[in-house]
Amino acid sequence: MRVRSVAQLRPWWLLTAAVLLAGSAVAEPPQAKPGSQFTGAAQCAGCHQQQYRDWLGSHHALAMQRAAEQTVLGDFEDARFLYNGIESRFFRQGDSYRVRTDGPSGKLEDYRVEYVFGVYPLQQYLLALPGGRLNALSIAWDSRPAEQGGQRWFHLYPEQGIDAEDPLHWSGPYHNWNSRCAECHSTDLQKNFVADNNTYHTTWAELNVACEACHGPGQAHVESARAGRLSAAGQFDLPVDLAARGSWRFPEGESIARRRLPSTENSREQPLGVTSQPPTAANLQQKSLAESSRQQPLGVTSRPPTAVNLQQQLLAESSRQVESCGRCHSRRSNLGSYQYGGHLLDTHLPSLLAQPLYHADGQIRDEVYVYGSFLQSRMHQAGVVCSNCHDPHSNQLRAPGNGVCAQCHRADVYAAASHHHHPAGSGGSLCVNCHMPETTYMVVDPRRDHSMRIPRPDLSVVMHTPNACNQCHQDRDAAWSLEALRKWGVDFDDTGTHPARAMAQARRGDARAIPALQELALDPESASIWRATAMVELGQFDRRETWQSARQLLQSADPLLRLSAVRSLDFPAPQQRWQVFKPMLGDPSRAVRVELARVLADIPLAQLDPADRQMLEALYAEYEQVLAQDADMPGAQLQLAGLHRARRQWPEAEAAYLQALRIDPHLVPALLNLADLYRSLGRESEARVLLQKATGVAPEQGAVWHALGLLEVRAGRREQALVHLREAAQLERSGVQFRYVYAIALHDSGEAGAAIKQLQQIHRDAPENPDILMALVNYCREAGRLEEARRYSEILGQLTP
Secondary structure (H helix, E strand, O other), rough: OOOOOOOOOOOOHHHHHHHHHHOOOOOOOOOOOOOOOOOOOHHOOOOOHHOOOHHHHEEEEEEEEOOOOOOOOOOOOOOOEEOOOOEEEEEEEEOOOEEEEEEEOOOEEEEEEEEEOOOEEEEEEEEEEOEEEEEEEEEEEEEEEEEHHHOOEEOOOOOOOOOOOOOOOOOHHHHHHHHHOOOHEEEEEOOOOEOOOOEEEOOEEEEOOOOOHHHHOOHHHHHHHHHHOOOOOOOOOOOOOOOOEEEEEEOOOOOEEEOOOOOOOOOOOOOOOOOOOOOOHHHHOOOOOOOOOOOOOOOOOOOOHHHHHHHHHHHHHHHHHHHHOOOOOOOOEOOOOOOOOOOOHHHHHHEOOOOOOOOOOOEEEOOOHHHHHHHHOOHHOOOOOOOHHHHOOOOOOOOOOOHHHHEEEOHHHHHHHHHHOOOOOOHHHOHHHHHHEEEEOOEEEEEEEOOOOOOOHHHHHHHHOOOHHHHHHHOOOOHHHHOOOOHOOOOOOOOOOOOHHHHHHHOOOOHHHHHHHHHHOOOOOHHHHHHHHHHHHHHOOOOOOHHHHHHHHHHOOOHHHHHHHHHHOOOOOHHHHHHHHHHHHOOOOOOHHHHEEEEEEOOOHHOOOOHHHHHHHHHHHHHHHHHHOOOOHHHHHHHHHHHEEEEEEEEHHHHHHHHHHHHHOOOHHHHHHHHHHHHHHOOOHHHHHHHHHHHHOOOOOOOHHHHHHHHHHHOOOHHHHHHHHHHHHHHHOOHHHHHHHHHHHHOOOHHHHHHHHHHHHHHHOOOOHHHHHHHHHHHHHHHHOHHHHHHHHHHHHOOOO
16 A cells, blocks of 8 residues: 655645646646636736745645646555445556446446545545536545544545435535535636536636636736736726735734724724615615725714724725635525625525534534634624635735734733643643634544634533533533633623523524524624524514514615524515515615515415516516526525425426435435425325335434324324324424424323323423413313413413514
8 A cells, every 4th residue: 555644755735836836737727718807827927926826735726636646645556445335446547546436326336536626634536427527535535644643545424334325425416516516616617507408517717716716807907917007006907806904003001903994094084874764775785885895885974983883894894805705615505606896695695603503602513614603703893804814825824823813912911821821832822722622524624613712611511512621621521611710710700691592592492582682683793693693593483572673684784684684584474574575675685685585485476566576576586596506406406396385386396396306315305395295285195105205214303203293193193193293202302393293282182181291391491482381271271270271371471472
């Protein structure tokens, strides 16, 4: 076996940089496209030599390369790897690199490695499949040094035993490069999926993440440079200006630097103001454009500066760069072709801080790629941008160790033992180990949480969220860490009122979370992503607070807050929703318009006047256009089916569900929703087949047993229904719906005592749930337990309507 170690080879960053500098054929040339405004990184090198040299060898430059001697890091000297009973072989055949492994049929086949994907701490390999597909092999090369456990083949799902029938198999939809990876690993990537024949004709301007991937097409810039039209005053002829590091200073007597605002550097000009006028498409567009271009928008008041207004200015100045990076460094879905310099929410829809992506306190849990974490941080609120800490061309930190933090946090205060309470030079003395703990993804890839938070072992004690202290002190528990902090003089007086507590309550369906959620949603000093998440969580409660909060956020200039308000109000009757949302149909943000289309999909068009009907149909058409560009993804087909079903277009809904299942036969939401569609159409036998399949695919998910139980209830098979509903109730880990329905089924089967007992157990988890209280009142009254009925009735009467 060939071992490629640091001792035997130049480091990967030197090796590949040398290849690119030498102009080797390994570096993929730009694809010439008629009318393209993309010129290629080589055009930039003439004037921007240092930036170009910094970029060479960066993770961006090495994001994707042709497979060749200089780029392949893995052992292809007849290496073998055993996984799930299948031995894969890695070997050379002439100049090509080959893999013999199980293909889509489950049989061993030979594949040529077309491209290498990434470089460190792991490298993946792209293999060609029919229809223009490139898929990433799920056996990857650990490119870390051998002394760190690297220089080996490993599987991305080491404990799961993935076979060819599993959608997570390397040949399946979730390892497809064209749809899942390509956009963020190449420049000007055009997926070009043809749904009619299920093929890809994917193109790119440059194979890797080159200059124009961030700065936009450079043809006009190059022409202006040649003509001498560029100037330091701002004439640069690129679609977007990403220079946003700002000017920072340490105010007298303070140990943390603050960003200077352009309006306050030489004078105390008026800050960004907020009008009280209802939003229209026009004035929201004006606000959005003003924020994007750092100009003062309409509605500036004569009030003195406030913390909120200054914060709005900071975020307006810094948002363009952060959103540009967030296009790829986020967990998001696509809304359309990327627009350089435009708002992120016009082309992408970032995920909120929901489970299972994030812990209740906002710490990273699933693979979320930085953006959602960073938006939570105090750094973002203070105007910090990505390039304050990371060199955008080399992708390296601006300074080693604590030096990057010391740019803004005085080292004599924060790098001192009096602050970090650890020996100098130890892991505990590093800022990032306490404030940016790591979570490892893809087996070998540790990534830091960019929410940059204070360790909170007190929350770990009461709600089992992770904390940085115990990530290092794994032989201790959270109570020990909490006591250690108290000895240092650190105490937490908000353990019981921290927003994480309300978020955890909301995830359980506990209405006691409502006041705290409303406070967070309406708090102008909190991060927008937290406010939007709180608003969406409020939406599960049909209460006055939900309406009040949503109506306020619908007026916001922030599209993320408007989006969350729309999403939270999908429970009212169609006519109510129409009256609330009709004025917003021309919202300037595509993300908001798409959400409006989803929420208004069940509006009876026949009851609208022609003008309103035309506006709504245009909204639906835009939503379908967004979904059509991802027609190769099962999630998009699932959303399309939901749109058709809400519009009572049954054949179209069925076709989209079936297409989702052709792409991913194990997609549980598609199985459940198609089964429910069949049930509603009287096709119960077909629904039962789908639900029984779902119980085999995902027996650990309560939702599949719940759906099957409800189907048996409607079929009059109560005994079998109770078995399935009990299984769903026992599997429920968040919310109370499955347990509540099981209690109702117990009562309807004549087991009133068992039903009351079940409801009482749920009531302890969600003491303000009105459905549970109403059932307890009725069932206790029927059973002659009048005192209990009176007590539950009093609690119910105290709830806010």
